[in-house]
Amino acid sequence: xxxxxxxxxxxxxxxxxRVTITCQATxxxxxxxxxxxxxxxxxxxxxxxxxxxxxxGVPSRFSGSGSGTDFTFTIxxxxxxxxxxxxxxxxxxxxxxxxGTKVEVK
Amino acid sequence: EVQLLESGxxxxxxxxxxxxxxxxxxxxxxxxxxxxxxxxxxKGLEWVSTISASGGSTYDADSVKGRFTSSRDNSKxxxxxxxxxxxAEDTAVYYCAxxxxxxxxxxxxxxxxxxxxxxxxxx
Numbered sequence: 001x002x003x004x005x006x007x008x009x010x011x012x013x014x015x016x017x018r019v020t021i022t023c024q025a026t027x028x029x030x031x032x033x034x035x036x037x038x039x040x041x042x043x044x045x046x047x048x049x050x051x052x053x054x055x056x057g058v059p060s061r062f063s064g065s066g067s068g069t070d071f072t073f074t075i076x077x078x079x080x081x082x083x084x085x086x087x088x089x090x091x092x093x094x095x096x097x098x099x100g101t102k103v104e105v106k
Numbered sequence: 107e108v109q110l111l112e113s114g115x116x117x118x119x120x121x122x123x124x125x126x127x128x129x130x131x132x133x134x135x136x137x138x139x140x141x142x143x144x145x146x147x148x149k150g151l152e153w154v155s156t157i158s159a160s161g162g163s164t165y166d167a168d169s170v171k172g173r174f175t176s177s178r179d180n181s182k183x184x185x186x187x188x189x190x191x192x193x194a195e196d197t198a199v200y201y202c203a204x205x206x207x208x209x210x211x212x213x214x215x216x217x218x219x220x221x222x223x224x225x226x227x228x229x
Contacts, residue, residue: 001168034214034215034216036151036216038151043219043220043221043222044143044151044201044216045219046206046215046216046217049206049214049215050214055217085150087150087151089151089215089216091212091213091214091215094156094167095141095153095156096153097143097150097151097152097153098150099150100150100151
C-alpha cells in the first residue's frame with residue numbers, strides 16, 4: 001500500500017505570508033496527486049489535480065508541484081479565508097490521503 | 107448544479123448494520139464513478155470505497171473489506187454503502203463523492219462532495 005506523509009502537521013502564518021506544505025509518497029506515483037482544502041465543518045474541496053493543475057475557479061495563489069515521491073503545495077500569499085486543513089491524495093494505486101496539514105492564520 | 111445528499115447515518119451498536127444512501131442530481135449519474143470517504147471525529151480523510159459508473163466494479167479499503175459493500179441504482183440516481191459488523195472505529199462522518207470525468211476508465215480525483223452523514227458506533 002502507498003502511504004502519504006504530509007509535513008508539517010500544522011502551521012501558523014500571517015496574512016500575506018508564503019505557505020508551503022510537502023507531501024511524500026512511499027513509492028513513485030508520477031504526477032498522480034491531488035490537493036484538497038477542507039474548511040471547518042465543511043466537505044473537502046478540490047484545489048489542485050495531477051500535481052500542478054489548478055481546478056477551475058480556484059484562486060491563483062494556490063499552486064502545486066512535484067513528481068515521483070515528493071510534492072509541494074504552496075499558498076503564495078495567505079489570506080484569512082485560507083484557514084483550513086489541506087490534504088494530498090494519490091490515485092496511482094487505489095486512493096490514499098495524507099494525514100492533513102492544518103493551516104492557521106495569525 | 108451537481109448535488110449529492112447523504113442520508114442513513116445514526117447511532118448503531120457494535121456488530122450492527124447500517125445502510126447509507128447518497129442521492130445524486132444535476133448530472134448524468136450513470137456516467138460517473140462514485141466513492142465513499144470517511145472522517146473520524148477530529149481526524150483526517152480516509153478513502154473507504156469506490157464503485158464504477160456501471161456498478162460492475164468495486165474497490166474497498168482494507169479496513170472495511172468484507173464488511174462494507176458499495177452499490178448503486180442508476181435508475182434511481184442513488185449510491186449506497188452497506189455497512190455490516192460495525193466497530194467503534196467506524197465512527198465517522200461519511201461523505202459520498204463523485205469522481206471527475208464522465209466515462210473515464212481511470213478514476214483520479216473527487217470533484218464534488220456531499221455534506222456528509224454521521225455514523226456513531228457505540229453501546
